[in-house]
Amino acid sequence: MNLAAAAPLADAAHAPHGFLSPTGVEIAFLLVGLATLGAALVTVTTRQLVHAALWLVVALGGLAVEYLLLTAEFIAWVQVLIYVGSVVVLLLFGLMLTRAPIGRSPDADSGNRWAALAVAIASAVALVWVVVDAFRTTWIDLDGPAAGSTRVTGASLFRHWVLPFEALSVLLLAALVGAIVLSRKAKADTAPGPSADLDVPGEKEGAR
Amino acid sequence: MHLAYPAVLSALLFCTGLYGVLARRNAILVLMSVEIMLNAVNLNLVAFDVWLSRTAQETLHSGQALTLFTITIAAAEIGIGLAIVLAVYRNRGTSDIDKLRDTAEGPDPEGPGTPAAEKAEASA
Amino acid sequence: MTTTTLAVLVPLLPFLGAAAGLLLGRTAPGFVRPLAVLPPLASLVLAALVAVRQGGGPAIDAHTELTPTGSVPIELALHIDGFAALVAVLVAFVATCVQIYSTGYLRDDPRYPSYAALVSLFTSAMLLVVYSGDLIVLLVGWEVMGICSYFLVGHYWETPEARAASLKAFLVTKLGDVPFLIGLFALGTDAGSFRITRVLGTVASGGLDHPTLIALLLLAGVAGKSAQFPLHTWLPDAMAGPTPVSALIHAATMVAAGVYFIARLLPVFEASQAAMVVLAVMAAVTMAGSGLAALAQDDIKRVLAYSTIGQLGYMTGALAVGDRGAAVFHLLSHGAFKALLFLAAGVIIHAAGTNSLAAMSRMHGLRDRVPDAYWTMTVALLALAAIPPFSGFFSKESVLGAAEHATAGHTENVPGAAGWIVLVAGLLTALLTAAYATRLWLLAFRGRGAEAPDHGRQPLTMTVVLWVLAVPSLAFGGLAYRSLPGWFDGRDLTPTLLTSILGTGLAVVGGLLTYGAWQRTSALAARTPLGAVAAHPEGDAGLVEAEAIATHEPAYGDIAYAPDPADPSRLLLGPLRRPAAAGFHLDAVYTALFVRPVQAAAGLVRFLDREVVDTYVRAAAAAPRLLGAAVRRAQTGNVQTYVSALLAGTVVLAVAVLLVATGA
Numbered sequence: 001m002n003l004a005a006a007a008p009l010a011d012a013a014h015a016p017h018g019f020l021s022p023t024g025v026e027i028a029f030l031l032v033g034l035a036t037l038g039a040a041l042v043t044v045t046t047r048q049l050v051h052a053a054l055w056l057v058v059a060l061g062g063l064a065v066e067y068l069l070l071t072a073e074f075i076a077w078v079q080v081l082i083y084v085g086s087v088v089v090l091l092l093f094g095l096m097l098t099r100a101p102i103g104r105s106p107d108a109d110s111g112n113r114w115a116a117l118a119v120a121i122a123s124a125v126a127l128v129w130v131v132v133d134a135f136r137t138t139w140i141d142l143d144g145p146a147a148g149s150t151r152v153t154g155a156s157l158f159r160h161w162v163l164p165f166e167a168l169s170v171l172l173l174a175a176l177v178g179a180i181v182l183s184r185k186a187k188a189d190t191a192p193g194p195s196a197d198l199d200v201p202g203e204k205e206g207a208r
Numbered sequence: 209m210h211l212a213y214p215a216v217l218s219a220l221l222f223c224t225g226l227y228g229v230l231a232r233r234n235a236i237l238v239l240m241s242v243e244i245m246l247n248a249v250n251l252n253l254v255a256f257d258v259w260l261s262r263t264a265q266e267t268l269h270s271g272q273a274l275t276l277f278t279i280t281i282a283a284a285e286i287g288i289g290l291a292i293v294l295a296v297y298r299n300r301g302t303s304d305i306d307k308l309r310d311t312a313e314g315p316d317p318e319g320p321g322t323p324a325a326e327k328a329e330a331s332a
Numbered sequence: 333m334t335t336t337t338l339a340v341l342v343p344l345l346p347f348l349g350a351a352a353g354l355l356l357g358r359t360a361p362g363f364v365r366p367l368a369v370l371p372p373l374a375s376l377v378l379a380a381l382v383a384v385r386q387g388g389g390p391a392i393d394a395h396t397e398l399t400p401t402g403s404v405p406i407e408l409a410l411h412i413d414g415f416a417a418l419v420a421v422l423v424a425f426v427a428t429c430v431q432i433y434s435t436g437y438l439r440d441d442p443r444y445p446s447y448a449a450l451v452s453l454f455t456s457a458m459l460l461v462v463y464s465g466d467l468i469v470l471l472v473g474w475e476v477m478g479i480c481s482y483f484l485v486g487h488y489w490e491t492p493e494a495r496a497a498s499l500k501a502f503l504v505t506k507l508g509d510v511p512f513l514i515g516l517f518a519l520g521t522d523a524g525s526f527r528i529t530r531v532l533g534t535v536a537s538g539g540l541d542h543p544t545l546i547a548l549l550l551l552a553g554v555a556g557k558s559a560q561f562p563l564h565t566w567l568p569d570a571m572a573g574p575t576p577v578s579a580l581i582h583a584a585t586m587v588a589a590g591v592y593f594i595a596r597l598l599p600v601f602e603a604s605q606a607a608m609v610v611l612a613v614m615a616a617v618t619m620a621g622s623g624l625a626a627l628a629q630d631d632i633k634r635v636l637a638y639s640t641i642g643q644l645g646y647m648t649g650a651l652a653v654g655d656r657g658a659a660v661f662h663l664l665s666h667g668a669f670k671a672l673l674f675l676a677a678g679v680i681i682h683a684a685g686t687n688s689l690a691a692m693s694r695m696h697g698l699r700d701r702v703p704d705a706y707w708t709m710t711v712a713l714l715a716l717a718a719i720p721p722f723s724g725f726f727s728k729e730s731v732l733g734a735a736e737h738a739t740a741g742h743t744e745n746v747p748g749a750a751g752w753i754v755l756v757a758g759l760l761t762a763l764l765t766a767a768y769a770t771r772l773w774l775l776a777f778r779g780r781g782a783e784a785p786d787h788g789r790q791p792l793t794m795t796v797v798l799w800v801l802a803v804p805s806l807a808f809g810g811l812a813y814r815s816l817p818g819w820f821d822g823r824d825l826t827p828t829l830l831t832s833i834l835g836t837g838l839a840v841v842g843g844l845l846t847y848g849a850w851q852r853t854s855a856l857a858a859r860t861p862l863g864a865v866a867a868h869p870e871g872d873a874g875l876v877e878a879e880a881i882a883t884h885e886p887a888y889g890d891i892a893y894a895p896d897p898a899d900p901s902r903l904l905l906g907p908l909r910r911p912a913a914a915g916f917h918l919d920a921v922y923t924a925l926f927v928r929p930v931q932a933a934a935g936l937v938r939f940l941d942r943e944v945v946d947t948y949v950r951a952a953a954a955a956p957r958l959l960g961a962a963v964r965r966a967q968t969g970n971v972q973t974y975v976s977a978l979l980a981g982t983v984v985l986a987v988a989v990l991l992v993a994t995g996a
Contacts, residue, residue, distance in 0.1 A: 044244070063221075070254055083279070091239065094293060107233060109233060112976060115980075119980045126987050127222065135210075136212055140211050148272050153276075160269075164277065171284060179291040
């Protein structure tokens with residue numbers, strides 16, 4: 001199997017690189033990556049629901065560090081703000097509102113677990129195999145100006161991507177209305193239901 | 209930096225999220241797993257954007273712009289998703305996915321469900 | 333107007349009358365009676381005009397082809413020779429009489445409009461058969477008559493007898509019509525045309541390839557239509573219809589069509605010696621059997637029905653000995669006196685309130701209640717019994733004379749055996765005919781017992797028609813036998829001395845025998861009261877008759893038979909009486925031979941269908957159902973299971989695509 005045809009250019013330009021001579025960035029990336037992966041694994045396997053949310057914070061934060069290491073600093077801060085800041089809070093609210101048990105719950109995983117494991121491992125093997133085979137001789141040049149500084153990102157976003165950016169606001173509005181409609185209908189059915197989640201989309205809109 | 213590192217990390221994260229989506233019972237945990245999958249994709253986008261911005265002459269930074277969009281859409285998605293989960297929880301008293309089996313083939317071929325099930329479908 | 337135009341109008345007028353009657357019957361009841369009577373009357377005048385113009389000369393032929401119809405052309409053709417001209421006059425005459433009579437007979441019937449229209453249509457169809465020069469056009473009229481007879485026999489459809497009789501009439505005649513149709517096609521294919529003139533030309537030049545087959549196939553249709561053995565069983569049952577319909581069917585139209593058809597195509601039958609012998613045997617069995625059966629019937633109309641079968645036997649007998657002049661001569665005279673007999677019988681049934689001879693024989697003074705019917709019926713019965721100088725004598729003697737001629741082998745194309753068969757059977761039937769005619773007369777008019785019920789005066793329309801018909805019954809034969817050969821084949825129709833003496837002598841013997849038997853048995857009549865009388869002085873004759881037919885079976889236990897010890901037939905027939913009354917149980921034989929096997933086969937087919945074929949069908953349904961039940965288990969409702977399966981499939985597909993794309 002040979003998917004390396006996609007990267008002959010990089011192969012020729014960076015011939016002296018090798019696995020046996022890792023740079024500092026690479027070592028940092030690997031370590032943080034391992035931590036991120038581990039946190040993600042704990043997130044999807046732990047029996048304590050609130051812990052899962054907290055481990056998710058770790059994983060998302062680790063990803064933010066990875067973005068920084070890849071010189072995409074704006075994305076990294078957005079990641080911290082939205083994911084770590086609001087999404088996880090939302091999820092925690094959700095857990096609380098659905099009266100998720102505190103502590104170990106023995107039935108956190110469904111009976112589908114082994115099938116899920118098989119599918120996940122199979123796809124992991126397939127993906128890793130393909131990716132490694134395709135990009136084993138490709139290097140990213142991280143020297144020079146940052147590829148994802150706020151300035152660069154802002155320039156491209158508001159120069160080339162301004163129309164999709166505005167269209168996105170319509171999407172968010174629709175999500176806002178949808179969330180309100182869903183919640184209100186539920187309230188009409190069960191008269192004194194908790195309505196704390198009603199203002200959640202609004203918060204998200206602000207976070208944008 | 210070797211491009212395979214972020215790519216492999218992304219693939220593994222994605223599959224972890226996949227496992228979570230398939231294996232978790234609580235709907236909110238499933239949503240968390242979905243977030244992990246989305247983040248794996250984001251990492252891929254960023255890594256390839258950084259790589260291409262160095263190798264290509266002219267770049268639109270499409271990878272990073274797309275990542276921003278993805279993050280936004282993911283935020284919207286989690287809002288709607290949680291609203292749905294809460295509605296289901298209020299109707300059913302549970303947010304366990306494997307207990308929501310209204311589409312199951314029951315012993316009685318006629319009549320897809322009780323009135324309660326229809327109400328849940330309407331509100332979900 | 334040319335003769336052709338007149339001839340076209342003859343069948344067309346009753347048809348238009350029928351259509352108008354059906355359309356206007358409900359909206360304009362005042363027009364129904366004129367629409368019923370006037371078209372046949374006009375047809376009668378026109379048919380007489382056509383007959384006068386044709387005058388026994390060469391046949392008038394006219395034809396037009398509407399549209400090309402494939403290999404063998406079908407043309408609207410007229411072929412009017414002496415036979416057609418005279419038979420058309422008879423048909424129109426009888427139909428007019430029947431229509432006039434019906435206005436009185438069914439005057440209160442709510443279904444009179446449709447009845448009158450159907451009678452007109454029937455007349456039109458028969459006239460079409462008579463005038464048609466093309467076999468397919470003839471077939472159209474032939475089949476229209478079949479369906480009209482179905483409706484008319486079933487006129488009293490409230491009674492189960494009428495429903496059964498109409499179905500039977502339809503099915504039995506159709507049973508004959510299927511081979512008839514095939515025979516027509518075979519004939520048309522052999523001759524290359526359906527035109528009667530060309531067919532006869534082909535026969536004359538010996539161009540017919542399968543004469544016996546064709547003749548026998550056609551014979552089946554004729555036997556069905558003309559009620560010849562073994563397809564005659566529908567005719568006695570058809571008595572469940574109103575009496576005028578019986579008169580029309582029996583005297584001039586439907587049953588005459590078969591005889592007329594053979595008369596037209598006699599050369600085709602003569603081409604096959606076997607067909608002629610079959611025809612002779614058929615005629616002989618029909619004649620003798622119907623005579624015996626008629627002697628045992630209790631229903632006055634069934635006596636007449638069997639007598640019709642017998643007289644038709646005479647006609648086919650005449651055809652079997654190759655003398656179509658005699659056959660049509662008898663057809664004409666029989667048409668007159670049989671119409672009279674039926675119409676008079678209708679009057680008698682109305683007056684007596686019953687159709688049972690046994691009940692009439694216990695009534696006193698019936699003849700004084702209906703003097704017109706008494707006298708005209710006497711005339712008609714004398715004609716039926718072939719007593720000189722009534723018309724039946726001359727026509728029947730012409731048949732017997734032709735048979736005697738054939739026994740000597742003097743007739744071309746006719747085997748001597750056919751002559752002997754017809755002669756012997758004819759003489760025997762002469763005896764039987766006189767016997768049952770005498771019995772009918774004695775039982776109906778010489779009854780002893782209580783006074784006959786008073787049903788009021790008969791309507792004038794009914795009695796006048798009887799006298800009109802009595803004239804030809806009395807005088808037609810004597811006046812016509814000299815002039816008719818000019819219209820027909822030219823063969824002499826004068827009675828020969830030998831057969832005249834034999835026939836008349838036997839008839840007188842039969843009459844005297846019956847009288848003697850009646851003298852001995854009638855004394856018993858007073859001792860055994862019997863009979864049911866439908867008394868509806870205010871009702872019209874049709875109502876009385878319908879009731880009489882409906883009550884016969886409950887009153888006597890049988891539709892045709894009455895256990896009457898005072899009946900002279902008890903002495904004359906002895907043990908034969910019971911089977912003769914039942915038509916020699918031919919219906920039972922048919923039931924055993926055809927109906928039961930067919931029902932058994934149907935049962936078998938039903939079993940095969942329900943138990944064998946349906947098993948496969950059910951299995952074909954059950955297998956997917958089981959499969960579906962198995963697959964349904966996968967439908968757990970758990971979304972995660974679904975997504976797992978989906979993603980597993982995706983992985984497999986992706987790997988497969990990769991492997992293929994990289995050529996590994």
